[in-house]
Amino acid sequence: MGAQISSQQRSDDGKVVSVHSLDNWNTQFQSSRTSNKLMVIDFSAAWCGPCKFIEPAVHDLAIEFSDVEFVKIDVDELPDVAKDFEVQAMPTFVLVKKGKERERIVGVKKDELHRMIEKYRF
Numbered sequence: 001m002g003a004q005i006s007s008q009q010r011s012d013d014g015k016v017v018s019v020h021s022l023d024n025w026n027t028q029f030q031s032s033r034t035s036n037k038l039m040v041i042d043f044s045a046a047w048c049g050p051c052k053f054i055e056p057a058v059h060d061l062a063i064e065f066s067d068v069e070f071v072k073i074d075v076d077e078l079p080d081v082a083k084d085f086e087v088q089a090m091p092t093f094v095l096v097k098k099g100k101e102r103e104r105i106v107g108v109k110k111d112e113l114h115r116m117i118e119k120y121r122f
Helices: 022-033 049-064 079-084 110-120
Strands: 005-009 015-019 039-044 069-074 092-097 100-106
Touching: 015 022, 015 049, 022 069, 022 079, 039 049, 049 069, 049 110, 092 110, 100 110
Parallel strands: 015 069, 039 069
Antiparallel strands: 005 015, 039 092, 092 100
16 A cells, blocks of 8 residues: 655645545644644545646646645545535635635636735735
8 A cells, every 4th residue: 555645746845735545634634733734625535627727827836835834635546525615516625724724716727826825824
C-alpha cells in the first residue's frame, strides 16, 4: 500500500498536498485548526475537465503563496469530506482558517481565488 498523503510539486517553494484517506484528512484538518495559516481545499475529481484545466494555476498559486497550505481532495476518494463541506460542483475551493470556512469559490475562477487568498492569508 502506498502513502496516504502525497505532494505534487512544481518547484521547491510551493506544493499541493493530496490527501487520500479520512484519517489523514482528519489529522491535516485538526492541525490547521490550531494554526493561523490559511488552508485552501481544492475539491476535484479525476474525471473533471475543469478541475484538470485549473490544476496548473493552483500549483502556481501554491508557489506564489508558500505561506498558505494547499490541500487537494478527490471527491470520489473521500466523499464524506465532500459531503461535510457540502460540495455540489467541481472544482470547489474552500478557504479555511482556524477550522472555519472563510470563503468558497465554485468553478474555474483563478483571479477570484487569487484575490480571496490575498484577503484571508494573514
